Amino acid sequence: MEVASEKIVNRDEITDTALSLFAGDDSIHIPESYIRTDEVLADEVVGKDEAYELPVVDMAKLLDPDSSAMETDKLGSACRHWGFFQLTNHGVDEAVAQLIKDSTVEFFSLPLDIKNRVAVLGKGAGLEGYGHHYSRGPGDKLDWAEGLILITQPVHERNMKLWPTNPPTFRDALATYSVEMTKLARRLLGFMAADIGDDKGELVEAFTGKRQSMAMHYYPPCRHPDKVMGITPHTDGLGLTLLLHVDDTPGLQIKKDGRWYPVRPLPGAILINIGDVLDVLTNGAYTSVEHRVIPDAERGRTTVVFVEEGTVGEMVTPLPGLLKEQEPRYKSLDIDDYIKGILKAIPERTRFADTLKI
Ligand SMILES: O=C(O)CCC(=O)C(=O)O
Numbered sequence: 001m002e003v004a005s006e007k008i009v010n011r012d013e014i015t016d017t018a019l020s021l022f023a024g025d026d027s028i029h030i031p032e033s034y035i036r037t038d039e040v041l042a043d044e045v046v047g048k049d050e051a052y053e054l055p056v057v058d059m060a061k062l063l064d065p066d067s068s069a070m071e072t073d074k075l076g077s078a079c080r081h082w083g084f085f086q087l088t089n090h091g092v093d094e095a096v097a098q099l100i101k102d103s104t105v106e107f108f109s110l111p112l113d114i115k116n117r118v119a120v121l122g123k124g125a126g127l128e129g130y131g132h133h134y135s136r137g138p139g140d141k142l143d144w145a146e147g148l149i150l151i152t153q154p155v156h157e158r159n160m161k162l163w164p165t166n167p168p169t170f171r172d173a174l175a176t177y178s179v180e181m182t183k184l185a186r187r188l189l190g191f192m193a194a195d196i197g198d199d200k201g202e203l204v205e206a207f208t209g210k211r212q213s214m215a216m217h218y219y220p221p222c223r224h225p226d227k228v229m230g231i232t233p234h235t236d237g238l239g240l241t242l243l244l245h246v247d248d249t250p251g252l253q254i255k256k257d258g259r260w261y262p263v264r265p266l267p268g269a270i271l272i273n274i275g276d277v278l279d280v281l282t283n284g285a286y287t288s289v290e291h292r293v294i295p296d297a298e299r300g301r302t303t304v305v306f307v308e309e310g311t312v313g314e315m316v317t318p319l320p321g322l323l324k325e326q327e328p329r330y331k332s333l334d335i336d337d338y339i340k341g342i343l344k345a346i347p348e349r350t351r352f353a354d355t356l357k358i
């Protein structure tokens with residue numbers, strides 16, 4: 001992402017000390033830079049004595065003419081009220097999903113010097129590569145995780161110096177998985193379009209041929225999960241996010257009405273969440289949801305996240321077709337300026353899309 005080279009977002013490298021810490025070395029105290037107890041405990045986590053259900057959408061029911069309308073309503077309701085859902089029967093090629101899962105696990109288990117061959121290139125050099133997740137205030141706090149972020153589409157924007165060659169399957173896994181996710185996103189967007197009343201294909205068009213990126217995360221277990229954050233609370237700044245759980249370790253929490261709801265990964269499901277840009281494209285009908293990760297006390301957790309951008313031409317804007325019957329709730333902005341805006345907003349922990357609200 002060329003525009004990402006603005007000197008504003010920082011990703012710290014993973015050091016030997018960080019890895020020993022993550023490996024649970026008792027002789028190392030958790031450094032202050034990882035301690036965020038106040039923030040972790042600030043808002044209530046729903047659970048223990050309260051039953052709750054989070055949205056699940058079934059792709060097989062969306063595709064079946066007998067159940068499609070009802071399931072589309074369910075999809076719409078999840079996108080409007082929760083901004084996320086777990087998608088079952090999604091039809092993703094199992095071998096392709098397995099390849100990216102295995103390659104990711106293998107990558108994170110490699111010695112640090114090999115992983116650091118694709119390390120983040122340092123302050124101001126862009127968001128891609130292996131390292132800590134980008135720092136999102138307060139101060140210089142670090143997330144309890146290793147991450148690898150890469151642009152996957154368009155092909156000419158791939159930064160091959162940062163695409164791991166170890167394990168040898170990784171590059172192929174990334175390329176084939178991104179194709180598979182593109183197909184799935186297309187399909188889902190078609191049902192979202194039906195739900196919001198976009199009968200001109202504008203929503204699918206907005207995502208066709210646009211930039212895509214992937215983030216692989218490994219959240220090591222932490223014996224003090226009330227002290228550290230696996231990923232700082234945020235909304236996804238771009239369009240649509242599709243998340244694959246590599247294991248069944250819990251950790252992701254979704255915020256609704258001021259409380260955190262832990263997600264229990266459904267075996268084989270893909271988790272979908274609405275990013276800020278999709279909120280804008282739907283003129284505020286869909287909600288981008290705040291989420292965070294708290295590491296598990298016992299088990300590591302690995303995820304593979306695919307993100308797709310969406311624009312009308314080059315613009316982040318409500319879909320023109322929707323504005324025939326609705327007043328715009330967001331101003332329009334060129335995607336390059338929008339990305340500059342979100343990069344500036346990341347360390348400030350603000351949601352740049354809010355500045356476009358009318
Ligand atoms: O790994 C997860 O559960 C969440 C990752 C995430 O929020 C992101 O990559 O934006």
Ligand SMILES: [Fe+2]
Nearest residue numbers: 234235236291
């Ligand atoms: Fe996210």
